[in-house]
Amino acid sequence: EPEVTQTPSHQVTQMGQEVILRCVPISNHLYFYWYRQILGQKVEFLVSFYNNEISEKSEIFDDQFSVERPDGSNFTLKIRSTKLEDSAMYFCASSDFLQYEQYFGPGTRLTVT
């Protein structure tokens, strides 16, 4: 069964550094998403991406964040100048139709020290 993959599984970075989280969505899916989950809390929507542009973004997704689809398979989330409060699990998800079911990847645990 096709699945979303994410790398790395765990990233440790120092405050102020930039990180890039990578995702490979399910191959025939057209809509891509990033979510984050702070430990013990609910999953929060960050951004959706379709047709090489941002479709929707939440209040969390400020200028510190950016997304890119650098090639036909990868989808990346860049976090500039990381802060302690950026420590969370970041999930990538994809879906084949707008507003239909979204399949989540295994996540990248980001730890900012």
Add this chain to the structure above:
Amino acid sequence: QQPVQSPQAVILREGEDAVINCSSSKALYSVHWYRQKHGEAPVFLMILLKGGEQKGHEKISASFNEKKQQSSLYLTASQLSYSGTYFCGTIASGGGADGLTFGKGTHLIIQP
């Protein structure tokens, strides 16, 4: 605004049934149900769309009351593997939004 889930936690014996509820103050286009086990990704269970369309796993059933903006997930004859946190995610009507707004989750513990 996030959907409200109830109950916050449920403890069941294997074989018992459970109902998890999700309600929203906004008119909804769809409700999505996920189960998450500790340290793992949310796993898609069911989507219910305005107009009655549903799609999900065979052993999972759910309902969506469009007038009340409420959804319920029905877990019957629970198994140990059903343990985890259940989240509902919603997409509001009318705005073309596609990001899910999740509730705080319902923790389900199944005991042998």
